[in-house]
Amino acid sequence: MAEAESSSRDSRWYLKGMTALVTGGTRGIGHAIVEELAGLGATVHTCSRKEDELNGCLRDWASKGFRVSGSVCDVSSRPQREKLIETVSSVFSGKLNILINNAGTNIRKPTIEYTAEEFSTLIATNLESAYHLCQLAYPLLKLSGVGSIVFISSVAGVVALGSGTVYGASKGAINQLTKNLACEWAKDNIRTNCVAPWYIRTSLVEHLLDNKEFLDTVIARTPLRRPGEPKEVSSLVAFLCLPASSYITGQVISVDGGMTVNGFYPTHD
Numbered sequence: 001m002a003e004a005e006s007s008s009r010d011s012r013w014y015l016k017g018m019t020a021l022v023t024g025g026t027r028g029i030g031h032a033i034v035e036e037l038a039g040l041g042a043t044v045h046t047c048s049r050k051e052d053e054l055n056g057c058l059r060d061w062a063s064k065g066f067r068v069s070g071s072v073c074d075v076s077s078r079p080q081r082e083k084l085i086e087t088v089s090s091v092f093s094g095k096l097n098i099l100i101n102n103a104g105t106n107i108r109k110p111t112i113e114y115t116a117e118e119f120s121t122l123i124a125t126n127l128e129s130a131y132h133l134c135q136l137a138y139p140l141l142k143l144s145g146v147g148s149i150v151f152i153s154s155v156a157g158v159v160a161l162g163s164g165t166v167y168g169a170s171k172g173a174i175n176q177l178t179k180n181l182a183c184e185w186a187k188d189n190i191r192t193n194c195v196a197p198w199y200i201r202t203s204l205v206e207h208l209l210d211n212k213e214f215l216d217t218v219i220a221r222t223p224l225r226r227p228g229e230p231k232e233v234s235s236l237v238a239f240l241c242l243p244a245s246s247y248i249t250g251q252v253i254s255v256d257g258g259m260t261v262n263g264f265y266p267t268h269d
């Protein structure tokens, strides 16, 4: 009996035999996700734009015993996305269990100062890339028999933040896409969820958090009184890919130290 229970726990809390694509895996949240999924037994493919950094990560992962491959891809480019999925299909023999749309970027400025090019870059990187990768990966996810998509959006898509309206709009659209795809692809046993982080210590925002005044303002709005760490996001992402979360789909979950539920609750003692 105990043996049967433990084998059921193993199959619900591990990703052995599963394949995963994580975009933007060389730094920050994506890097933590690659390690979390690989550590749970998945075979992972990742991508980024800088070949040297990617190769350095691949060597490091190999030395840790993780099964991770990688290829250079700028996810804002349509032909490069097509090539990425061709590579993934060939590496994983046409079957993909997990797609993590993580790569994203930001340009912070007042609304009237965005150029058409900056608008296009942000939408192509944060929204169009994720949308198109879902389209391209769909046959592979379906063929795997049990698929899971996780988007990394942001609390900027949940509440209004001063981090730029284009970024907020792109992340808000991802949150809605999560819900639509969950309903459209449930018949194919593909679940779709979304993780929305608040400030997490990564290269994307370190220049902001290095400013003590700004950091103090962030802390004052955050009930847990600190920014988050990449591993505090990757653990939820992994959970959403595990068989243990098999009845969860269409959800947008904030990883934010309580920021989005903090209407007005003074944090000073």
Ligand SMILES: NC(=O)c1ccc[n+]([C@@H]2O[C@H](COP(=O)([O-])OP(=O)(O)OC[C@H]3O[C@@H](n4cnc5c(N)ncnc54)[C@H](OP(=O)(O)O)[C@@H]3O)[C@@H](O)[C@H]2O)c1
Binding pocket: 023, 024, 025, 026, 027, 028, 029, 030, 047, 048, 049, 050, 053, 073, 074, 075, 076, 102, 103, 104, 105, 125, 152, 153, 154, 155, 196, 197, 198, 199, 200, 201, 202, 203, 204, 205
């Ligand atoms: N950090 C935060 O506070 C925070 C909060 C909310 C949401 N997020 C979201 O979390 C995700 C990851 O952010 P992060 O903070 O981990 O960022 P990061 O530290 O800047 O890392 C981004 C990763 O994505 C890759 N990347 C960036 N643009 C790419 C592109 N066009 N094509 C392919 N790869 C690309 C980068 O490698 P290369 O530069 O070599 O391409 C790097 O591996 C983003 O979607 C971001 O919007 C972050």
